[in-house]
Amino acid sequence: MATAGIILIGDEILSGKVVDENARFLTEELRELGVALRRVIVIPDVLDEISDTVRDFAGRFDHVFTSGGVGPTHDDLTMDGVARAFGQKLMRHPELEKLLRDYYGDKLEERNLRMADVPEGVHLVHGDHPTWPVIALKNVYVLPGIPEIFRRKFKSIREQFRGQPFHLKCVFTSDEEGRIAAQLDRIVATYQVQVGSYPKLDASDYKVKVTLESKDAAEVEAAAADLVRALGASVVRVT
Amino acid sequence: MATAGIILIGDEILSGKVVDENARFLTEELRELGVALRRVIVIPDVLDEISDTVRDFAGRFDHVFTSGGVGPTHDDLTMDGVARAFGQKLMRHPELEKLLRDYYGDKLEERNLRMADVPEGVHLVHGDHPTWPVIALKNVYVLPGIPEIFRRKFKSIREQFRGQPFHLKCVFTSDEEGRIAAQLDRIVATYQVQVGSYPKLDASDYKVKVTLESKDAAEVEAAAADLVRALGASVVRVT
Numbered sequence: 086m087a088t089a090g091i092i093l094i095g096d097e098i099l100s101g102k103v104v105d106e107n108a109r110f111l112t113e114e115l116r117e118l119g120v121a122l123r124r125v126i127v128i129p130d131v132l133d134e135i136s137d138t139v140r141d142f143a144g145r146f147d148h149v150f151t152s153g154g155v156g157p158t159h160d161d162l163t164m165d166g167v168a169r170a171f172g173q174k175l176m177r178h179p180e181l182e183k184l185l186r187d188y189y190g191d192k193l194e195e196r197n198l199r200m201a202d203v204p205e206g207v208h209l210v211h212g213d214h215p216t217w218p219v220i221a222l223k224n225v226y227v228l229p230g231i232p233e234i235f236r237r238k239f240k241s242i243r244e245q246f247r248g249q250p251f252h253l254k255c256v257f258t259s260d261e262e263g264r265i266a267a268q269l270d271r272i273v274a275t276y277q278v279q280v281g282s283y284p285k286l287d288a289s290d291y292k293v294k295v296t297l298e299s300k301d302a303a304e305v306e307a308a309a310a311d312l313v314r315a316l317g318a319s320v321v322r323v324t
Numbered sequence: 325m326a327t328a329g330i331i332l333i334g335d336e337i338l339s340g341k342v343v344d345e346n347a348r349f350l351t352e353e354l355r356e357l358g359v360a361l362r363r364v365i366v367i368p369d370v371l372d373e374i375s376d377t378v379r380d381f382a383g384r385f386d387h388v389f390t391s392g393g394v395g396p397t398h399d400d401l402t403m404d405g406v407a408r409a410f411g412q413k414l415m416r417h418p419e420l421e422k423l424l425r426d427y428y429g430d431k432l433e434e435r436n437l438r439m440a441d442v443p444e445g446v447h448l449v450h451g452d453h454p455t456w457p458v459i460a461l462k463n464v465y466v467l468p469g470i471p472e473i474f475r476r477k478f479k480s481i482r483e484q485f486r487g488q489p490f491h492l493k494c495v496f497t498s499d500e501e502g503r504i505a506a507q508l509d510r511i512v513a514t515y516q517v518q519v520g521s522y523p524k525l526d527a528s529d530y531k532v533k534v535t536l537e538s539k540d541a542a543e544v545e546a547a548a549a550d551l552v553r554a555l556g557a558s559v560v561r562v563t
Contacts, residue, residue: 096518096520097520097522097535098351098364099351099360099361099362099363099364100351100355100361100490100537101351101352101354101355101361102520102522102535103522104348109343112337112338112339112340113340115340116339116340121338122338122339122340123338123367123368124338124365124366124367124368125337125338125365125366126363126364126365126366127363127364127365128362128363129362129363156501156521156523157501157502157505158501158504158505158508158521159505159508159509159512159519159521160519160520160521189502193502194500194502194503194505196501196502196503196505196506197500197502231523231525233525233526234525251339261433261436262395262396262397262435263396263428263432263433263435263436264433264435265397266396266397266398266433266435266438267435269397269398270398273398279335280398280399281335281336281341281399282395282397282398282399283336283341283342284395284470286470286472286473287472296336296341298339
């Protein structure tokens, strides 16, 4: 099963000026694609933290997505950080430079060309986006922080990450967690499924939502049927 | 300046079943309290990941807050993880056991007492919450994942974290980032302020929002006045 990590780079999220939209969007996308998201981190615009985190994530997960820190200003350090993570230097990429020159024309400022400075060894992922490719180094995909562009760029390359879908069943019970915990232990020990237990305080008709999931649909069905039998009359519904 | 990190523990966030409310709430609270949030991470219900992350954060930041993974079921591993992070064992805490026995009365299941199993060496932070204290080990505060309880518990202890407030000015300009980047470099080099630059695609009247902030109000005022002078007629407004 393919795994993924998301790195959000930006003081603006940590200081509460901006509420994250990108991790939230990508979490749903990865889920739908059958990719197991294993970690999300928000770090500041600090070069060492970016490079350390990228190196760590690139070793842990199949796919790594960064958000933010690409642009022409002093706080745009993601390309530097990704380069350092892999012991590479930045280089001015001819194809990206041409795209920028075409886009800005005679309004081009020298600083805009910083957007063409990328780590040596990157590959440009063209997807179905008409103009600007996604820049990737090994398994790290560098995406911009502006939500509209983040979403557009990810959508243009998303199908290359598609795997087998997840299957999920939810069992809602009117029992408290402490009363069902032993049954959940048994399900965990018997079936190859991920079991989650989520108490709800203010729900009118249930106390705990139990989730059962796996890439194997039959295993999920069997575990759900077993749990429903075991919990008996306390089961409010199954979805 | 006091720093903080937030650790969200829960498969349910990574799989997109639940949208985080707790980090979002705590980000705003810490900001208002003058505490610099430096990192947020979302990790799964996996013991080693919890203990490694808690140990790492506890060494990096003044205050660490965990959310989730406390309860009586198999996926509630936070107390174990915090104990391991500091090389401690779990013990049944007499004061917490009494609270649980009083709360559940004759409905108590043996599993409910797991909620009284906490790392050796914890301190109970009573705040102004009427019943259940916040459990802390050194600089790590263990909070539950259920948003209503997370908020209530944090609010009961929040004032102990209060420091000097942050000061912020925002300068909105109709210029592109590439055109103002050199001025921003100069502001960064001249003043002791954090400078952020946030382009906006769909705004009607500006292209970039520049944020200037510090705990020193006079420094923020001076940096803002300087930047406004330098950007001249492109400044749309200052807030």
